[in-house]
Amino acid sequence: MIRIEQVSKTFGQGKNSVVALAPLDQFIGEGEFIAIVGPSGCGKSTLLRIVAGLETATEGRITLGTSQLKRPVGFVFQDAVLLPWKTVAGNIRFPLDTSGVPRKVGDRKVEELVELVGLQGFENALPKQLSGGMKQRTAIARALADDPAILLMDEPFSAVDLMTREGLNDELLRIWQATGKTILLVTHSVEEAAYLGTKVMVMSARPGRLRKTYDVALPSPRTEETKTSADYLDLVGELKHMMRDADR
Structure with missing residues (x-):
């Protein structure tokens, strides 16, 4: 569905340049739910914006199937940005x-x-x-x-309280299952990433590099009982360990 090939992003030029995203490769299959976690400033949102066409990669390319990514992409921002x-x-x-x-x-x-x-x-x-x-x-x-073929979500639930966020997580899973969309979600919550994702991409500190992609084998549908299962708790623990290492 999405092929990310050696995509990198540098802002500015010369001495003032900042490498936000180091060359990154990832294949995302149709209908997958990909959660992306990593330290602040590691290029998570930049990667989403490149997929959306809101930013241009300095190097590399993103393709959908065998053609350049042209089909509509939906984007949900941290702020709802509704017309008042x-x-x-x-x-x-x-x-x-x-x-x-x-x-x-x-x-x-x-x-x-x-x-x-x-x-x-x-x-x-x-x-x-x-x-x-x-x-x-x-x-x-x-x-x-x-x-859209793809729904991109940049920390969409970070501004709401915990109970609302957990409810929205369940709503999002229901919507994903009902539509079959491919979803890429940026989040700072490893618990949210483990609960929602079919895969979790862990990024390093800037310049952002892909440290590891985890396949999430938790059964569906996911419920509150999922969050007390040994597999879920083990995955959350492993993601937290990787996040601590990613900050170094």
Whole structure:
């Protein structure tokens, strides 16, 4: 699905240059859920932005299948970044309107997405009337509006409280299973990474290098009982150990 080949990123030039991301290789299969962890400033978000086309790699390339990555990519940021004057439905419809999707087709799509993210009854609410979790659900629905092949998520739940975050984790797993999307999630929480991912990529301190990719063999569906299983706790412990080493 995604082939990352020797992708690196350097900001600036000469003495003022900063290597944010060292050459990195990774293959991501269709429908996988990839969680990316690593120290602050190690290039996790930069990698996502390169995949999204928001940044240009200094070297290397990213391909989708056998062609250059051109199919729509959905992006969910740390802040929901909703248009404050538009309703939930209006925010979700926004990318459809800008793409010229007919109104009736867009209305049906918005209705499907509202149901998918569990926001029925809030279609006409403005962002200021929503909780943090509801704002992020709206942002996820908006990112899915163009039916992207890939959903990129840059610490989308870091600003909400723990209980809301855990609930959103379960919602995200449900959405992933319902849509079959390929998801790349950046997070600072190894617990979240282990719970959500089919694979976990561990990055080193800057310049960011891929230290190791873990295959997560936890059974699905994942539930609260998953978090008390020996396999989950062992994986969390191993990820924490790798993260401590990554800071050195």
